[in-house]
Amino acid sequence: MSQTIAFIGLGIMGNPMAVNLQRAGFTVRGYNPPPARTDALVEAGGTATDSLAEAVQGADVVCVMVPDSPDVQDVLLSEDGVFAHAAPGTLVIDFSSIRPDVTTGLSKVAAEKGFRLIDAPVSGGEAGAKNAKLSIMVGGAADDFAAARPVLDAVGTTVVHVGPAGAGQxxxxxxxxxxxxxxxxxxxxxxxxxxxxxxxxxxxxxxxxxxxxxxxxxxxxxxxxxxxxxxxxxxxxxxxxxxxxxxxxxxxxxxxxxxxxxxxxxxxxxxxxxxxxxxxxxxxxxxxxxxxxxxxxx
Structure with a gap:
């Protein structure tokens, strides 16, 4: 894989997902304070970054896996966030589980700013994340889903496009x-x-x-x-x-x-x-x- 992925959020789920993407051949740059959470990714050959901006600059795909709706809004919309520092046209995959209405609103903002956003929450728990056997339900445009498919297939075994933005949530x-x-x-x-x-x-x-x-x-x-x-x-x-x-x-x-x-x-x-x-x-x-x-x- 020649794509560079910025992975934001290396918790219980995000950490093994980022590791599996690196092992699948992607170039993964991870960001999540505290820095110790990036250790497994670095050991797998990925890179730890000191800021969200550093992680997303020049990335082909940005993956987000954070706990709640306000966290996703902050990661995407803040002055130091994805939309402020990633290149227009970047594909953003939100693996977080958040409110469907928040996802719909973020999708509209993303389109206005020239980004492609899909919601792709996962099921399978820590074991599914570690074994790359997650079930992934995806909302968004069909062509964006197709573009994201190699990334999704690297972390999940059941990957289904379920409808427009917010449908995954x-x-x-x-x-x-x-x-x-x-x-x-x-x-x-x-x-x-x-x-x-x-x-x-x-x-x-x-x-x-x-x-x-x-x-x-x-x-x-x-x-x-x-x-x-x-x-x-x-x-x-x-x-x-x-x-x-x-x-x-x-x-x-x-x-x-x-x-x-x-x-x-x-x-x-x-x-x-x-x-x-x-x-x-x-x-x-x-x-x-x-x-x-x-x-x-x-």
Whole structure:
């Protein structure tokens, strides 16, 4: 690959994605304070930059992976941001999960300034990012999607153009709704099984082989069985995403009663100090409501 990519945001997801792009043959320049977050990219042959402006100048593609809507707006629109320093015509791929209406507005600004912007939020968690097996839902113009395809294919295995600007964020909101509800009911099932002294591993084996099976069950059963909640995707971020989907549903005039309840349970987990933990730590909230200790005992 001869393209130079500026990757802005090297957190839990962005770091392995940038590394995989470098390994795929792109020339990757990463920016994210603190500097230690660029170590893995540098070890893979990429470059760490001291500023966002330095990262994007002369880049063919700019990838953004930051936590929330205000962060994306700052990265793109600030005086030190992408639109101020990248060359017109640069393709900007926003991998962040943000509000669809914010993406639509940013797309209009990008077009006015001569940039091409697509929204490409991802699903698959830290494991998917590390293994380049993310599911990527893309909104934007068809020709911009085609131009971005080599980059997207280097970090994901399911890459789908779902519609115009903002459509990717809408599909991601639906994804987060489904995942949150799945995690919550899995947590409730675990507490229920443990209350009856059932062999949890055997129970999850048979449940996973039937209609109750899911990617959530397979990926999160270890966390819940071992009470290990190192973040692959933090409750803080899923709380933000549930705010996006509940707000968007209200604006569309549709009801998501189960999703609204799970959004409150996510907020409760955060309020109880679990925000920095993996979203599988919803299990801890079910235990609290059941009057159980962290390990499941009364």
């Amino acid at each position: 809408t599909v991601k909101a639906a994804n987060q709704l489904i995942v949150a509800c799945n995690i919550e009911v899995l947590a409730e099932a675990v507490v229920f099984l443990q209350a009856y002294g059932v062999d949890l591993g055997a129970a999850l084996d048979v449940l996973g082989g039937g209609l109750a099976g899911s990617a959530v069950l397979q990926q999160k059963r270890g966390n819940m069985s071992q009470d290990s909640f190192e973040p692959g995707f933090r409750i803080d971020l899923h709380h933000k995403d549930m705010g996006i989907v509940t707000s968007a549903a209200r604006e569309a005039g549709v009801v998501i009663p189960l999703g609204a309840n799970v959004a409150q349970l996510m907020a409760s987990a955060r309020a109880n100090g679990d925000g920095s933990l993996d979203h599988s730590a919803l299990l801890r909230g079910v235990r609290r409501l059941s009057g159980l200790s962290e390990g499941g005992a009364e």
